[in-house]
Amino acid sequence: MIALSLAEIAAIIGGELRLVDPDTADTVVDGVVDTDSRTMTEGSIFVAKPGAETDGHRFVGNAVAAGAALAIVEHPVDENVSQIVVADVVAALAALAREVVARVRAAGDLKIVGITGSNGKTTTKNFLARILADEGETVSPINSYNNEVGAPVTMLRVTYGTRYLVSEFGAAAPGSIAHLAGLVEPDVAVVLMVGMAHAGGFGGIEATAKAKSELVAAARPDGTAVLNIDDPRVAAMRELAESRGMSVVGFGQSAAADVRAHDLVVTASGTTCEIEVAGERMPLHLRVLGAHHVNNAMAAIAAAGVLGVPASDAIARLETLDIAERWRMQPMGNDRVRIINDAYNASPDSMAAALRTLAQITGPGERTVAVLGAMSELGETAGEEHDRIGLLAVRLNIQRIVVVGPEARRLYISAIGEGSWDSEAVHFPDQDAAFEYLRTELRDGDRVLVKSSNSVGLRHLGDRLGELFS
Structure with a gap:
């Protein structure tokens, strides 16, 4: 996280600052921000989130022992660490993430990509992060950090040296993506597909499609929507994007796609195809197993292209990957x-x-x-x-x-x-x-x-x- 004083953090999250010696209101922290005490290092901020099975307040001592310099809590804890007491630590985490990203964006050239979809979010996130890492400092989620805690925790890893933030947004309920994406207003909104994943919690696939479209609605009006043209429900989000003044880049296998795949061949060593961009065809050998990951690769190539990365460079970097992530093919x-x-x-x-x-x-x-x-x-x-x-x-x-x-x-x-x-x-x-x-x-x-x-x-x-x- 960027360096902030304890007083600044308290003001940002609307909490009561309780200091311990030798801290003062001007004491600065700039470490990891997380709800997991096991990730704490010297100067970190521990967010004591209550949970269904355990309560983060019980682990403040562990966090302090690991080096935490500040605890954000919902009630004071008897530990030798400065604390900021708030009504809701999850809301406080979101407020802090919003402010930190806004400051970094205002100070430099931070570009933000948001990714959602019923399937493929984490794979696409990893593909895009691999492409962008060669362009500059890139922050992306660990594993599938895409919920009300994981997304802000990822956002808070940005510094003034960060060039790209790749955020993955899952939908626990209608409005979830709108809330999370609204914290950062992505420059590029990537929607992969609308499927039956989580449909039971939304009341059907059309409600799921509406939830995924929240990312397009939350993106910057001068931004770009990267849409799966092969999925009719995603392709229909073009109208929403264009009504907000956004550009649209489509990917898929149909003739209408701006980034298009041809001649897919699936083998035990991966998938080969040709990627067509602006009339030029380039071979891709994706070692990640499964033809369905070609769509994720196209989404990453398209998003990277919006950010100025040539398709040939993006393809070369994707070809270095053996797996998308542990336990995924x-x-x-x-x-x-x-x-x-x-x-x-x-x-x-x-x-x-x-x-x-x-x-x-x-x-x-x-x-x-x-x-x-x-x-x-x-x-x-x-x-x-x-x-x-x-x-x-x-x-x-x-x-x-x-x-x-x-x-x-x-x-x-x-x-x-x-x-x-x-x-x-x-x-x-x-x-x-x-x-x-x-x-x-x-x-x-x-x-x-x-x-x-x-x-x-x-x-x-x-x-x-x-x-x-x-």
């Missing part, structure tokens, strides 16, 4: 048994894309094995969507379908009903049981996808399998 295992651990998150769209990738990269004499868990936050559509994935797995001729957990049982029943028999589809109550089955079932030539929502935790099963066959 992450290759593991060995040449005999290849594990693809993609269990950080799952929606109907990403589940279908991963299954198609598994089928595409499995060659003659090799066997496809899908280890699948539940997809969360689908609301009343959950049963129907799990049915569809079970049907798709069978129609793609996935040769072993291993379903894990009671919440995913309907996927298993659907696969059986579609014609998967003779132990082609099996169901296990938990990861341990599935692991015991897989350790003896898997054989040379198997290509194994592990996929579920984050809350199900199958990423840990994927890690165990990766280690077993390393």
Whole structure:
């Protein structure tokens, strides 16, 4: 964070400053700002966020021991550290982020990119951060820091030397993206897709589309919207962008796209295609597995282009990446048994894309094995969507379908009903049981996808399998 005095911080967040010796109101801090006491270093600011399972106020002492110089709290804590007492620490975190980013922007040439979409946010964020890192100091979220805490924590990492801030915005509810993006008013608003992820919490896919459009509405009027032209709900956001005076850059495979992909070929070593920009075609070999990641790459190339990075440079930098992030189409295992651990998150769209990738990269004499868990936050559509994935797995001729957990049982029943028999589809109550089955079932030539929502935790099963066959 930029250097601020304790008095300045208190004024920004509207809190009561309680000092301990030798601090004064003019004492300056410029360290990490976080709600996790484990990330504290000398001069950091600890935000004591109450939670459903624990209360950050209990960890103020740990934060101080690690070097925290200030605690932002909702009630005073008996620890030897200066504190600012506020009514709501999450609101205080947002207010501090807004002010810090505004000061950095006013003082220099900070450019801000906001990214949202039902799938692909974190991958696109990582792609774009890789491209921009060679242009100047770039701040982007750790993991999927895209909620009411993670987004401001990321914003607060900017300094006067930061040239680019790449923010990822998730939607916990209608208005979430409007609030988070409104803190920084992005220069570039990237909308990837509108799918069924979280649709249960929004009341349907049209409500989800409206929530994603909040990013376009919150961007700077003189900014640019980077839109997936292949997704009709995203393409429709052009009207909103242009009504606000924004420019629009489209990406996709349709002829209307400004950044367009041609001739996709998917293999076990990645995806090759040609990227067309302004009439020029350039080859791209993306080592990150899955044809669906080409869309994320195009979004990153398009956003980087808005910021002045030539497409050829963007492509060259993307080709250096092996994986987008841990647990996202992450290759593991060995040449005999290849594990693809993609269990950080799952929606109907990403589940279908991963299954198609598994089928595409499995060659003659090799066997496809899908280890699948539940997809969360689908609301009343959950049963129907799990049915569809079970049907798709069978129609793609996935040769072993291993379903894990009671919440995913309907996927298993659907696969059986579609014609998967003779132990082609099996169901296990938990990861341990599935692991015991897989350790003896898997054989040379198997290509194994592990996929579920984050809350199900199958990423840990994927890690165990990766280690077993390393």
